[in-house]
Amino acid sequence: MSGRIMGTMRTSAAKKPQYLIENAQDGSLMTLVPAGQFLAGGPEYHEGHCKTFVSYLDAYYLGVTPVTNEQYKRFLDATDQEPPQNDEFGEDAWRAEEFPDEWAQHPVVNVSWEEAEAYCLWANVRLPSELEWEKGARGTDGRMFPWGSHWDVDLCQNDRTRGQDTTCDVWSFPQSASVWGCYQMAGNVWEWCADWFSPGAYKRYARGEFSPPSSGHTRATRGGSWFNAVDQNFRCAYRFSLEPDDRGAHYGFRVARSA
Secondary structure, eight states: OOEEEESSOSSOOSSOOSSEEEETTTOOEEEEEOSEEEEEOOSSGGGTSSOOEEEEEOOEEEESSOOBHHHHHHHHHHSOOOOOOOSSSOHHHHHSSSOOHHHHTSBOOSOOHHHHHHHHHHHTOBOOOHHHHHHHHHTTTTOSBTTBSSOOGGGSOOTTTOTTOSSOOTTOOGGGOOTTOOSOSSSSSEEEEEEEOOTTHHHHHHTTOOOOOSOOSSEEEESOOTTOOSGGGGSTTOOEEEOTTOOOTTEEOOOEEEO
16 A cells, blocks of 8 residues: 655654554555554453453554544545535535635544445555554553553543533644554544454453454444543443444544554
């Protein structure tokens, strides 16, 4: 897949990716998550209901931020897809020559799993697996949240910090970026993953059986959103699921690719 190596990020994040590329098709900035082991899962029901286990992943690239409205407009301009329905702005925003600045860098929402998949096909990328998403958020040391192991309500966009807003700019909260430099791995929007959701998948992984579910009725989502207030929703290991055709004002996605 085409992409160019970037020298520095365009923000002043405390944690900067070591290797950064820009996907040529949609402009996604992607950071390298190196090959190696990490600690996944947890004892709570929504964390896999198993002991934290060691998983190995090959190297891959993960989107530094969720896909934005501005990026999604590129997709719409190039395809015959219908634009998402948003309460904050109307269809004219998607039809305009440029997306309004106020919302351009907010994550796209009201996108189903199928629509996220269509975007990835167009952009020559893919959705991350659950384990890839978790390593991207959690690093290698089993921390609870992208920034560490203690909850801090002020480190992400959630129902207690957002005021009258819903989503926020994807470059917000740089102090809570993951160890790889990924933004918004907690809060702002729930993010679609590639996998079918299986309640027992992590128990199998903990036994060393790492084949992802081959079928199912719902797809995995991760990360929590502006709509949530309970700290467990924002844990790196917290697993949630939605019907593939579900759309909501707090559902979005980020992209990945193999290294």
